[in-house]
Amino acid sequence: MTSEIVTIERHILEQQRLFPKATGEFTNLLYDIALAAKIISREVNKAGLAEILGLAGAVNVQGEQVMKLDVFANEMLVRMNDHTGRLCAMASEESADIIPIPDQFPCGRYALIFDPLDGSSNIDMNVSIGTIFSIHRKVSRGPRGSVADFLQAGYKQAAAGYVIYGSSTMLVYTTGQGVHGFTLDPSVGEFLLSHPNIHIPPRGKYYSVNEGNFHYWSEGVRRYVDYLKASDRATGRPYSGRYIGSLVADFHRNLLAGGIFMYPADAKDPHQPHGKLRLLYEATPLAFLAEHAGGTASDGRQRILDIQPTELHQRTPLFVGNKDLVELAEGYLRGDQDRHEKP
Ligand code: FDP
Numbered sequence: 001m002t003s004e005i006v007t008i009e010r011h012i013l014e015q016q017r018l019f020p021k022a023t024g025e026f027t028n029l030l031y032d033i034a035l036a037a038k039i040i041s042r043e044v045n046k047a048g049l050a051e052i053l054g055l056a057g058a059v060n061v062q063g064e065q066v067m068k069l070d071v072f073a074n075e076m077l078v079r080m081n082d083h084t085g086r087l088c089a090m091a092s093e094e095s096a097d098i099i100p101i102p103d104q105f106p107c108g109r110y111a112l113i114f115d116p117l118d119g120s121s122n123i124d125m126n127v128s129i130g131t132i133f134s135i136h137r138k139v140s141r142g143p144r145g146s147v148a149d150f151l152q153a154g155y156k157q158a159a160a161g162y163v164i165y166g167s168s169t170m171l172v173y174t175t176g177q178g179v180h181g182f183t184l185d186p187s188v189g190e191f192l193l194s195h196p197n198i199h200i201p202p203r204g205k206y207y208s209v210n211e212g213n214f215h216y217w218s219e220g221v222r223r224y225v226d227y228l229k230a231s232d233r234a235t236g237r238p239y240s241g242r243y244i245g246s247l248v249a250d251f252h253r254n255l256l257a258g259g260i261f262m263y264p265a266d267a268k269d270p271h272q273p274h275g276k277l278r279l280l281y282e283a284t285p286l287a288f289l290a291e292h293a294g295g296t297a298s299d300g301r302q303r304i305l306d307i308q309p310t311e312l313h314q315r316t317p318l319f320v321g322n323k324d325l326v327e328l329a330e331g332y333l334r335g336d337q338d339r340h341e342k343p
Pocket of ligand 1: 119246247248250277278282
């Protein structure tokens with residue numbers, strides 16, 4: 001045996017040592033998230049047994065109320081983090097407002113944002129789902145956290161990551177010092193470093209988009225997708241289409257194999273002129289990971305990480321993946337794609 005076994009705890013601690021002034025508060029916060037992820041993973045793995053053990057929302061054989069998985073994941077993240085003194089508040093995709101830290105517990109220096117179980121419409125089909133998280137530093141002046149701590153541009157994130165509950169459970173995170181992936185060994189309950197320093201491969205392989213929305217897209221998006229599908233040996237086209245419909249799983253695949261994931265704005269729902277995905281809970285953390293892995297993310301006009309959020313649940317179009325593919329998408333949206341197309 002030659003390779004070192006690096007647990008997530010060791011890895012986080014080693015990262016902390018790069019910052020001599022670090023107090024350990026941030027390190028412990030990441031560890032709390034990893035612990036919540038292990039517990040959520042355990043429950044996700046039992047999802048197929050829900051009918052046998054008692055349908056979610058119904059009463060199980062022990063006479064207990066069975067919680068829906070997304071509700072469970074949300075509660076787990078809140079309960080793991082509300083009392084530690086590391087957070088000033090939390091914001092969850094499941095809650096309309098910020099989640100304050102109860103008065104009896106101290107207020108910390110960080111604000112935690114999470115989407116507890118993304119892609120949850122896939123749970124019943126045994127398709128991979130995920131948890132997405134993002135951490136900001138407290139910037140509000142008051143004694144407790146406020147919405148201002150969450151409405152910060154994405155480039156200011158202290159860390160971001162996700163957990164994918166797939167054929168194995170993986171946690172991928174960055175604090176700005178590389179993007180690192182850990183695979184859960186369920187037999188010992190530890191996340192072990194399996195994907196150090198992830199870089200998006202320079203040549204993208206896949207494009208991922210819900211093509212059922214084709215007729216609701218703008219002309220620019222339609223032409224861009226047609227370009228990706230057109231055959232051209234010189235530029236390595238067509239790209240292969242891959243779309244799971246579970247953001248973390250689609251993003252994870254393209255992070256490892258290269259490509260572009262898109263959820264453009266569409267004309268399907270006039271109440272959602274900005275597309276479906278949430279800026280703070282989905283787009284911003286994934287954009288932070290993509291950039292630290294050598295890729296980029298855009299709303300079609302500007303860098304996702306530069307957007308100044310105005311609302312907690314704001315939506316945004318998202319184009320994320322290899323730089324050349326995202327820049328070309330922007331070109332098609334502007335109508336000057338010829339400047340970006342490879343000769
Ligand atoms: P879901 O509706 O299953 O919760 O934002 C949520 C999300 O899934 C993403 O995970 C996924 O990428 C997207 O929506 C899928 O949307 P479409 O079904 O419209 O393609």
